[in-house]
Amino acid sequence: REALAVTARLCGPELERFGRCVAASPGSWHRDCRGLRAGVTACASNHPLVRRIRRDCSDSLGALERCLREQPGNAAACGARAGAFLLCAESVT
DSSP states (O other): OHHHHHHHHHSHHHHHHHHHHHHHOTTTHHHHTHHHHHHHHHHHTTSHHHHHHHHHTHHHHHHHHHHHHHSTTOGGGGHHHHHHHHHHHHHOO
16 A cells, blocks of 8 residues: 555656546557556656565566456456455555
């Protein structure tokens, strides 16, 4: 949760634009919002906690990202992978 809070605090405008894009393009957000997603990632990557999460949770993050790529119109199908990543991320301090 801290990483999400850090990302929201430091990268609020980027997250807002990405969220609006995803909401406007539920079936094609993975293509339509790629640049905005990269902006959020670049912004968040500047924080040490986010870097530790990316390092320590790389397996669960990779599984989640693969699932989202393979099922772009059905993010709900990736719920278990999202949960695993969030559990890992919450354990990183």
